[in-house]
Amino acid sequence: MVSFGEVILLLLIIASSFLAVYFHSLLASIIALSAMSLVLALEFYILQAPDVAIAEAGIGAALVTAIFIMAMSSMRKERGK
Amino acid sequence: MSGWEHFFMVVGFSLVIFAVVSGWRLLWGPSAPDRVVALDTINTMVVAAMVVLGAAYDDVIYIDVAIVYAALSFIEVLFIAKYLEREV
Numbered sequence: 001m002v003s004f005g006e007v008i009l010l011l012l013i014i015a016s017s018f019l020a021v022y023f024h025s026l027l028a029s030i031i032a033l034s035a036m037s038l039v040l041a042l043e044f045y046i047l048q049a050p051d052v053a054i055a056e057a058g059i060g061a062a063l064v065t066a067i068f069i070m071a072m073s074s075m076r077k078e079r080g081k
Numbered sequence: 082m083s084g085w086e087h088f089f090m091v092v093g094f095s096l097v098i099f100a101v102v103s104g105w106r107l108l109w110g111p112s113a114p115d116r117v118v119a120l121d122t123i124n125t126m127v128v129a130a131m132v133v134l135g136a137a138y139d140d141v142i143y144i145d146v147a148i149v150y151a152a153l154s155f156i157e158v159l160f161i162a163k164y165l166e167r168e169v
Binding site for chain 1: 094097098101104107108113116117120123124127130131134138140142143145146149150153154156157160161164165167168
């Protein structure tokens with residue numbers, strides 16, 4: 001039995017991952033990707049898997065965003081030289 | 082605790098719907114800081130929804146997810162803000 005909230009969250013995952021591909025600005029893409037991982041963590045949470053949600057929150061929110069931001073800023077620095 | 086689960090469930094999913102509404106600014110935000118603030122708002126809404134749904138599921142481990150996510154989303158927005166500060 002799939003509830004109404006789970007359907008909303010799945011539609012949000014699809015929409016934000018589409019936006020991560022669609023945006024031209026790299027920073028906007030990273031923000032959309034982190035919103036996608038946030039909604040995915042909430043989906044794991046609602047499916048009653050809190051340990052998977054903790055792992056997804058840690059990897060998606062902190063690691064991926066931080067590494068992508070660092071990569072983007074060092075890329076800008078390289079291009080500026 | 083019996084009788085409150087339905088109420089907490091309704092409140093939690095209303096918070097998710099509010100997060101969807103602030104996703105509008107994430108979609109149409111003209112500049113990057115608008116999108117960052119929208120993401121932070123969605124993070125706060127989702128942490129509140131996690132706590133309320135944890136009360137609805139009547140289990141303590143769901144609150145741990147909300148604590149970890151609150152700390153990590155703060156770090157995430159901090160990173161993006163440092164990047165924007167360097168950029169402007």
